[in-house]
Amino acid sequence: MTPPFLAAAGVHAFYGSSHVLHGIDLAVGRGEALALMGRNGMGKTTTIRALFGLTPPSEGDITIAGERVRGWPTHRIARLGLALVPEGRGIFPTLSVREHLVLAKQATIAADTRPAWDMDRVLELFPALRPRLAHMGDRLSGGEQQMLSIGRALMANPTLLVLDEATEGLSPLVRDTVWSVIRRIKAAGVALLIVDKDMDALLGVADRCLILSKGRVVYSDTPAHLAAHPEIHLRHLGV
Numbered sequence: 001m002t003p004p005f006l007a008a009a010g011v012h013a014f015y016g017s018s019h020v021l022h023g024i025d026l027a028v029g030r031g032e033a034l035a036l037m038g039r040n041g042m043g044k045t046t047t048i049r050a051l052f053g054l055t056p057p058s059e060g061d062i063t064i065a066g067e068r069v070r071g072w073p074t075h076r077i078a079r080l081g082l083a084l085v086p087e088g089r090g091i092f093p094t095l096s097v098r099e100h101l102v103l104a105k106q107a108t109i110a111a112d113t114r115p116a117w118d119m120d121r122v123l124e125l126f127p128a129l130r131p132r133l134a135h136m137g138d139r140l141s142g143g144e145q146q147m148l149s150i151g152r153a154l155m156a157n158p159t160l161l162v163l164d165e166a167t168e169g170l171s172p173l174v175r176d177t178v179w180s181v182i183r184r185i186k187a188a189g190v191a192l193l194i195v196d197k198d199m200d201a202l203l204g205v206a207d208r209c210l211i212l213s214k215g216r217v218v219y220s221d222t223p224a225h226l227a228a229h230p231e232i233h234l235r236h237l238g239v
Ligand SMILES: Nc1ncnc2c1ncn2[C@@H]1O[C@H](COP(=O)(O)OP(=O)(O)O)[C@@H](O)[C@H]1O
Pocket: 015, 018, 020, 038, 039, 040, 041, 042, 043, 044, 045, 046, 047
């Protein structure tokens, strides 16, 4: 059996003295899509931050591409093939669309044998960005910023793309565009770890789903299994 591209085992994390993650286990295989679910404040973003070394775990193991990365700086972890589309998008107001994409490209290495993502391929995925190449980040709509945030992450040629609430605050039309792009990224062989409130679309893309409650994994199975057990949905995800 080939090991998963990314595996976390028994990960704990704190903000100051506040113990937020209590032993997270998760795995994402190459090309696989994992939905990370749970109500607000349950630890989804913190789990992502722990994987990237942004909130370094206090305990536990994270293995990416065969390397044990706990304690590594974020830039070194990212170079193993991890890219993040962060909550809030992270677009720079005074950089143009072109500059965001070019800078992301310079920071990377060729991760494996899949065809590399470049500016042309990203613009093919998001044609709406093409006429905006010279526009500064603060002149873009929310939808354009989100497309740029995803495009920038792809420029790093990730083996695993992590999307934290990528459709948050977008109009239904733009949301549909983003989901269709996410499906195309998956079809191109990129593994995905997705947090999103749009459950139907999320479960339509995911191969497996995992639910967090108060910093613990309380459920891990397939979307089909979750759909067949509405009581699990209600207990851990219902409002
Ligand atoms: N920077 C921070 N400092 C202190 N506590 C935080 C910080 N960020 C998040 N938290 C707390 O950690 C818990 C998990 O938050 P988070 O991982 O953002 O949840 P989610 O992404 O699932 O909504 C929450 O109780 C939240 O209030």
